Amino acid sequence: MNTTYLQTRREFLATGIKGAALVAASGFVPNFLTRSAHAIGADKDASVLVVVQLGGGNDGLNTVVPILDDLYYKARPTIGLKPKATLKVSDSLGLHASLAPLKTEFDAGRMSIVENVGYPNPNRSHFRSMEIWHTGADADSLSASNGWLGRYFDAQCSGSDPAKNIDLAQIGVSFGKVMPQAFRNSSQVALAVDNPDTFLWNASGETNNLAKAQEAIFAKLNQPGASTMGRNIESLGGITGNEPATLEFLRHTAMNAVLSGDRIRKLLDSSKSASNYPQTGLSQQLRMIAKLIAGGFPARVYYATQGGFDTHASQAGTHARLLNEFSSSTAAFLADLRSAKQADRVQLMAFSEFGRRVAENGSEGTDHGAAGPMFLIGNVQKPGIIGKPPDLAHLVDGDVAHQIDFRAVYASVLDQWLGVKSEKVLGKKFAFPA
Numbered sequence: 001m002n003t004t005y006l007q008t009r010r011e012f013l014a015t016g017i018k019g020a021a022l023v024a025a026s027g028f029v030p031n032f033l034t035r036s037a038h039a040i041g042a043d044k045d046a047s048v049l050v051v052v053q054l055g056g057g058n059d060g061l062n063t064v065v066p067i068l069d070d071l072y073y074k075a076r077p078t079i080g081l082k083p084k085a086t087l088k089v090s091d092s093l094g095l096h097a098s099l100a101p102l103k104t105e106f107d108a109g110r111m112s113i114v115e116n117v118g119y120p121n122p123n124r125s126h127f128r129s130m131e132i133w134h135t136g137a138d139a140d141s142l143s144a145s146n147g148w149l150g151r152y153f154d155a156q157c158s159g160s161d162p163a164k165n166i167d168l169a170q171i172g173v174s175f176g177k178v179m180p181q182a183f184r185n186s187s188q189v190a191l192a193v194d195n196p197d198t199f200l201w202n203a204s205g206e207t208n209n210l211a212k213a214q215e216a217i218f219a220k221l222n223q224p225g226a227s228t229m230g231r232n233i234e235s236l237g238g239i240t241g242n243e244p245a246t247l248e249f250l251r252h253t254a255m256n257a258v259l260s261g262d263r264i265r266k267l268l269d270s271s272k273s274a275s276n277y278p279q280t281g282l283s284q285q286l287r288m289i290a291k292l293i294a295g296g297f298p299a300r301v302y303y304a305t306q307g308g309f310d311t312h313a314s315q316a317g318t319h320a321r322l323l324n325e326f327s328s329s330t331a332a333f334l335a336d337l338r339s340a341k342q343a344d345r346v347q348l349m350a351f352s353e354f355g356r357r358v359a360e361n362g363s364e365g366t367d368h369g370a371a372g373p374m375f376l377i378g379n380v381q382k383p384g385i386i387g388k389p390p391d392l393a394h395l396v397d398g399d400v401a402h403q404i405d406f407r408a409v410y411a412s413v414l415d416q417w418l419g420v421k422s423e424k425v426l427g428k429k430f431a432f433p434a
Helices: 003-017 070-075 097-107 126-135 148-157 208-221 233-237 245-270 281-294 315-339 406-418 422-426
Strands: 048-054 064-066 086-088 093-096 111-118 172-175 190-193 199-201 301-306 346-351 372-378 384-386
Touching (some): 048 281, 048 315, 086 097, 093 097, 093 315, 097 111, 097 315, 097 372, 111 406, 148 301, 172 281, 245 281, 281 315, 301 315, 346 406, 372 406, 406 422
Parallel strands (some): 048 301, 111 384, 172 301
Antiparallel strands (some): 064 093, 086 093, 111 372, 190 199
């Protein structure tokens, strides 16, 4: 018996089962994983959800502006946007001028603006509020670990046999060094893509340092001649029915990461974008997502992030730049999808962890607030304005009161777009406005 190998295998299983980062680099893939791989099919017509997180707390009142409300201009004498500086979307609302590319989508019936989205007992902490949005938990409940999309992955994977069916269609792909909590799941079927040359299976949100440790373990596992209990490691590639549950779990999760990483790399290297994307972080994430969708990668959910919306001071210029980045990147993404005849499959959902206070502060900025707008863009079920304009005459502790629970928006996406019963994912029923 090779005691060095057994120690390595024990180390690998321990870190893998606890959710540590698993490097999907084919040069370090144990043979027992690669030998179990087989042909994978996917439905190329399946609907796709792209989530864009506007991190930091986007100022909803200066994004979708109540242009006829005197209370808005009274609360914001410096940073309030005059009606002529907005793009009218209704008698009483105007979009920030930087959202001109999205106004085109709105006018074409390909965009929903969901007003006053939030949750009861709002929390103004970035971390706690983001946790609530990612998990779909109540504000006063104990912290949940798995995310709302992670539970969607689990619902889709339930009842499947990973030994016989490695179903990449249930994988979600996020962009960034850390897996968003919204993706955390028990089935371990999500990928975090930081650099196009590095692909991580990262269920716990750990950083790349632990991923490097996993890579070293992979290298040890794949050493020629490594054996256990008198059998070469290559023999573990076949399914004998005698493997321990941990190895079965490992084979399922690691293989998905390995096969997906290789396929993503090939798609990004081989395809070209039809759109002229701006040189911004968000646009590059969306560019890669468009390539994967057009290339037939079978993920149902993608996740991108744009930060910087915590505009406590000198908000006007920063906010205009951020909204321009969001709208121009999204417009290029949609144009790319249309060129590839994939736009009808895709819905983009944009959210922020909270809005801003109604009153501007003394630094020509705004502080952490509560409810704000969400955007659904692309193939949407109910285009136009959903909900009423913010009621600035009845604030809650200086904040816009929420009228629509964010989980009602999630429920609509789950039920009508992803095709899974939302109650199973969210734990109870949430009604989207009719």
